[in-house]
Amino acid sequence: MPKAAFSSPKTVSITIDGVKVSVPSGITVTAAVMEVGHSYIRTTPLSGQERSGYCQMGVCFECLVTIDGVPNQQGCLVKVSEGMQVTRQHTAPVISIHEGL
Amino acid sequence: MPVYSDIVIIGAGPAGMSAAIAATRCGLSVTVLDRQSAVGGQIYRNIEHSSSELQNFLGKHYTHGLSIAEEFHSCPAKLITNATVWSIENGTVNVSCNGAAMSFCSTHIIIASGAVERPVAVSGWTLPNVMGAGAADLLLKDSGLTLDAPVIVYGNGPLLLQSVVHLQQLDIPIAGILLTASYRNFISSLPCMPQALMRPTYLFEGMHMFLKTLGSKAPVFFNVRDLSLSHEDKQLMASFSRGRKSHSLSGQTVLLHEGVIPDTRLTRLTGCLHDWNSLQRYWYPRTTCWGETTQQGVYTIGDGAAVYGAEAAALQGTLAGLECARSLKKITKKERDKKASATFRKLKKVTSTKPLIDTCFAPIPSKLVPTDETIVCRCEEITAGEIRKTIAQGFLTPDGIKSQLRTGMGQCQGRMCEQAILEIIAQECALEPESIPTYHIQPPIFPVSLGEIARTDASSN
Ligand SMILES: Cc1cc2nc3c(=O)[nH]c(=O)nc-3n(C[C@H](O)[C@@H](O)[C@H](O)COP(=O)(O)OP(=O)(O)OC[C@H]3O[C@@H](n4cnc5c(N)ncnc54)[C@H](O)[C@@H]3O)c2cc1C
Ligand code: FES
Numbered sequence: 001m002p003k004a005a006f007s008s009p010k011t012v013s014i015t016i017d018g019v020k021v022s023v024p025s026g027i028t029v030t031a032a033v034m035e036v037g038h039s040y041i042r043t044t045p046l047s048g049q050e051r052s053g054y055c056q057m058g059v060c061f062e063c064l065v066t067i068d069g070v071p072n073q074q075g076c077l078v079k080v081s082e083g084m085q086v087t088r089q090h091t092a093p094v095i096s097i098h099e100g101l
Numbered sequence: 102m103p104v105y106s107d108i109v110i111i112g113a114g115p116a117g118m119s120a121a122i123a124a125t126r127c128g129l130s131v132t133v134l135d136r137q138s139a140v141g142g143q144i145y146r147n148i149e150h151s152s153s154e155l156q157n158f159l160g161k162h163y164t165h166g167l168s169i170a171e172e173f174h175s176c177p178a179k180l181i182t183n184a185t186v187w188s189i190e191n192g193t194v195n196v197s198c199n200g201a202a203m204s205f206c207s208t209h210i211i212i213a214s215g216a217v218e219r220p221v222a223v224s225g226w227t228l229p230n231v232m233g234a235g236a237a238d239l240l241l242k243d244s245g246l247t248l249d250a251p252v253i254v255y256g257n258g259p260l261l262l263q264s265v266v267h268l269q270q271l272d273i274p275i276a277g278i279l280l281t282a283s284y285r286n287f288i289s290s291l292p293c294m295p296q297a298l299m300r301p302t303y304l305f306e307g308m309h310m311f312l313k314t315l316g317s318k319a320p321v322f323f324n325v326r327d328l329s330l331s332h333e334d335k336q337l338m339a340s341f342s343r344g345r346k347s348h349s350l351s352g353q354t355v356l357l358h359e360g361v362i363p364d365t366r367l368t369r370l371t372g373c374l375h376d377w378n379s380l381q382r383y384w385y386p387r388t389t390c391w392g393e394t395t396q397q398g399v400y401t402i403g404d405g406a407a408v409y410g411a412e413a414a415a416l417q418g419t420l421a422g423l424e425c426a427r428s429l430k431k432i433t434k435k436e437r438d439k440k441a442s443a444t445f446r447k448l449k450k451v452t453s454t455k456p457l458i459d460t461c462f463a464p465i466p467s468k469l470v471p472t473d474e475t476i477v478c479r480c481e482e483i484t485a486g487e488i489r490k491t492i493a494q495g496f497l498t499p500d501g502i503k504s505q506l507r508t509g510m511g512q513c514q515g516r517m518c519e520q521a522i523l524e525i526i527a528q529e530c531a532l533e534p535e536s537i538p539t540y541h542i543q544p545p546i547f548p549v550s551l552g553e554i555a556r557t558d559a560s561s562n
Contacts (some may be wrong), residue, residue: 005271006155006245024245026150031244040229046482052229054479054517056236056243057143058136059217059364061512062479070200072512072548076243077183079138 001037014084029075029086030056030063041065041075042089064089103204106130106179108425109194110211111186111367114142116403116414117213118169121178123422127431131178132205134196136185140170142215142403143235144411146242155245158270162411163242169415186214188544189371192398195544195557202553208398209425212367213418216404219383219464221256221357222471222521225330227479230337234264234358241267249353251276251319253339255328256358257286258462262310264356265317275319276352279341281359281468282461283324290461299453307454322348326468330355359464362520363405369542371399377535380463381408382524384539390445391424392417400425409452416448469524477525478518480511485525492529499523499540512548515540 007024014023016033023032030053033041040050041063053063056076063075066087075086108124110117113135121131141148145166148156156164173180184198189210196203218233225231230249234256240246251274254265261280268275297304315321328341333351340349362383365375373394375384385407392400400421403414420441427437471477473486483506491505499515499522502508508522509515523534530537545554 002240002246002249004245005247006152006158006241008152008245027244027246028240031240031246034240035244035246044482049227049482050229051227051479052232054220054226054232054236055218056232056239057217059513059516060220060479064512076239077136077138 002031002034004031004035012080012082012084014080014082014086016086017088023080025080027080028056029065029067029073029078029080029084032080033065033075033086033088038088040088048090103193103206104132105206106132107207107429108132108209108211108422109134109205109207110178110213111135111194112142112213112215112403112405113137113140113173113180113182114213114215114403114414115144115166115169115411116215116405116418117142117211118173119415119418120211120213120402120422120425121418122172122176123419124425125176125178127423127426129422129426129429129431132207133178133180134184134186134194134205135180135182138182140173140180140182141166143239145170146239151242152245155242159242185547185549186367187547187549189367189399190544197547197549197553200550200553202549202556204557209428210371210399211392211421211425212371212399212401212405213403213414214364214367214405215414216361216408217364217516218260219359219362219469219520220517221359222475222477222485222518223255223328223330223357224472224475225332225337226357227476228330228332228337228355230353231330231355231357234258234356235260235361237264237354237356238267247271247273248356250274251352252354252356253277253279253337253350253352254356254358255279255281255325255339255341256356257282257464258358258360259307259310259458260361261356261358262307262314264358265314266310269313269317275317277319277339277350278314278317278321279325279328279339280321280323281325281465283465286461286463289463290457293457293460297454297457299450303454327472329472359469360462361404361408363407365405366516366542366546368394368399368401368405369539370544370546371396373399373401377533378407378459379533379535380459382464382466382469382520382534383408390420392421393424409455412451413448416444416451419444420448466524466527469521470528471521471525477521478506478508478511480513480517481507483508483518485521488522488525489529492526497526497530498538499526500538502526503540509540514546
């Protein structure tokens with residue numbers, strides 16, 4: 001699994017899919033999902049394909065996750081914070097242009 | 102009511118920060134908006150929060166961002182982060198900030214929104230652990246994260262070489278380096294060499310990266326084509342051809358890169374004219390030497406205006422800031438020219454390597470055209486084959502194809518498929534992409550809730 005090579009020794013506790021994990025503070029939600037060993041970030045609403053972040057800069061929308069109950073957040077643009085609840089999106093329809101975020 | 106300032110700047114990378122520094126020095130009020138949670142843009146991503154180990158590792162090209170950020174914070178510009186600009190209309194910039202609607206207005210808007218990696222649509226690029234080479238560097242800068250090894254690297258461009266060097270320095274095993282460039286790229290770039298000698302250190306560093314790539318322990322292949330990725334036994338398999346031979350490699354991560362291209366969403370939205378760079382195959386907004394576009398009061402600078410790199414982006418920022426100060430009568434034309442002369446000199450030097458880079462790393466058009474089975478529109482899962490069928494039915498523009506197949510109607514709004522669709526139409530119709538219209542850009546350019554749009558409309562009425 002991807003390793004945190006340069007991250008802060010400080011950690012924060014978050015939950016990913018309801019499981020409590022400890023991750024380096026200051027990393028992005030996308031990085032946290034990868035770092036704890038998940039092989040993908042979401043599945044597509046159309047055919048259930050597994051996807052992970054392609055761009056890490058807010059362009060591809062492959063990293064959409066539910067953060068503290070709000071769906072369709074771009075995980076690569078959000079940093080983890082103590083107590084954050086992250087849920088990988090499986091069946092939730094992904095936003096059309098006027099909804100969501 | 103929208104908040105007024107003399108200039109609204111979109112983007113806090115080197116270009117946007119430098120524009121703000123120059124403009125506030127001349128006494129202008131400036132608002133800077135950025136989607137990220139901190140300043141830095143792509144090159145200096147997370148510069149203020151990254152560990153000293155990471156800063157040491159990435160070296161002076163990265164830590165230079167610290168001094169720009171410091172100077173920016175000590176200037177009186179107002180910075181708003183987590184602020185996504187989703188429309189610009191008649192001098193009003195509409196923003197979504199943590200779910201709240203905000204508006205800013207000005208007679209001078211500077212778009213410094215930077216570049217994006219050209220999406221490399223190859224078969225299997227939607228698989229997990231396949232990402233841009235620049236994206237992998239952003240993971241490192243933002244989160245200190247290194248990749249699952251071994252890594253397969255594919256494509257072309259200086260950022261690809263930089264990724265290889267970073268992998269080597271971090272002792273991350275590389276399974277293979279698959280370069281799409283051919284020796285012809287190098288031969289055709291030779292005439293650009295004398296001009297590039299104006300920037301010897303840069304050239305030397307580029308050569309050094311190239312030699313380190315060649316000297317890699319991993320096999321290096323040139324003139325690679327037909328890459329296809331699949332997932333087998335928990336591994337990513339890369340099959341590709343070179344000459345008449347087919348090869349395959351397996352790894353855990355695949356990095357794709359075919360250069361960076363300006364993000365023209367905002368300049369297209371504001372109706373600016375664009376030109377086509379036929380070597381690097383991207384559209385870029387037409388500007389004066391001060392960054393003013395063909396739309397009065399709309400400026401664009403940095404890699405969003407044309408990819409010249411971070412040093413040029415910062416210098417262009419200074420020029421645009423000075424020109425806005427002249428236009429708003431804070432300084433005279435004479436004062437502007439005097440203040441700008443050293444910056445123009447530096448810019449000439451810094452941009453002297455562009456013809457060499459553009460030619461040496463020119464993507465090979467046939468390699469940008471996806472095969473039939475490749476998913477081109479990642480959001481709606483539409484393949485190149487389906488797009489070709491629609492073209493055969495007479496839909497010859499990206500918008501025409503969109504009306505039939507929903508390409509570009511998903512959450513990324515066509516950011517990931519537009520380039521490949523242009524290349525497919527160009528190939529099928531034997532046209533230069535220059536003669537094909539791009540997607541029509543409409544607000545909101547990022548997803549926002551109806552509530553936010555309603556609140557914005559109410560406040561501007
Ligand atoms: C993935 C990637 C990695 C790169 N890595 C390097 C590198 O390591 N070394 C190097 O020399 N060059 C790198 N580059 C090239 C890069 O373009 C730099 O030359 C430099 O960052 C350009 O500076 P800039 O100020 O023009 O734009 P950027 O640095 O890209 O800054 C633009 C800013 O605008 C913001 N923005 C964009 N759209 C909006 C919007 N709608 N609303 C609000 N804010 C917005 C972005 O969040 C960003 O912070 C990279 C490019 C990419 C795409
Ligand atoms: S990884 Fe592309 S939008 Fe987050």
